[in-house]
Amino acid sequence: MSPPDPTPTYTPEQITALFIDAAREGDLPLLTEFIDAGMAIDAQDSRGYTALIVATYNGRHEAAELLLTRGADPDQRDAKGATALAGVAFKGDPSMARLLVSHGATVDARNTVGRTPLLFAIMFGRDDMARLLLEAGADPDATDGEGASPRILAARQDRADLFP
Template identity: 35%
Template structure:
C-alpha cells in the first residue's frame, strides 16, 4: 500500500477512535489501516482507544494486530494502554486489554513509572483495581513519581 494512502487511512482511524465509531474503525482496518501506526505526535491507536474507554474499539485494534503492551509516546499520551485505561477507571477496557494479553505488571515509562494498579488505586477506581489484582497486578515497588 502506498505511503500516502496509509497515512490517510491512519488519519481516518484516529478520527474514528476519537468519536468512538467502532463500525468505522472496523471498516478502516479491513481497508488496510495499520493498527500500530502512530500519529505524528507518537500516540498509538490502542492508547487513544484505551484512554477514551472505548473497549470495543480496543478489541478491534488488538484483533487486527495491535500489541496491548506497546507504549505510546505522544505529548500527554505517554504510557501503556493498560495504564491509560486504569487511570480513568475504564474497567471494560482493562478487561479487554487483559483478555488480549496485556501484562498487568508492566510499568510505564519503560519500566520506571507507575503500574496499572498504581493508576487505578490513585484514581481512585476500586473496581478497576480489583480486576487488575485478580489478574496478578501489583503496585510499583519504588516511590510514586509526581503526577
C-alpha cells in the same frame, strides 16, 4: 491547463490521524475500512497514541474489541511509555481493563517513570480497578522511579485495606 485532481491527497500523518479519530469516535465501519485497506493497526501519531490507546481511553469498547481481534498490540506504548491499560486504570474503566487483560495486556507494564497501571489506579482512587488489577496478578510492591509502590501509596492514603 489541466483541471485540479478531485481526489484529495493525504499525508501519512493525516491518514494516521483519521484512523485514530475513527477509534476515538468508535466508528466501526470506518475502522474496518482502514484495517481492510492495509492500515498498520498499531500506527502512532506524534504523541505515540494508537487507535487502541485512544479507543480504550475514550470507552469505545466495540472499537477496542475490533482492534484487538484484528491484531492490535495491547502493550504498545505512547511517547510517555504508557500502555492502553495505564490509561484505562487512570480513567477507572474495569470492563475495558478486563478486555485488555483478556487479550494479553501486561498488568505491570511500566511507563517511562516506572509507574504501573496499579499505581495509577491507587493514585486516582480507582479502588475497583485496583482490585481487578490485583486479581489479574499486578504486583502491589512494584516501585516507580521515586520509590513509591501501590501498597505504600495506599497506606499513605489510609486505604491499605485494598491489599490482603
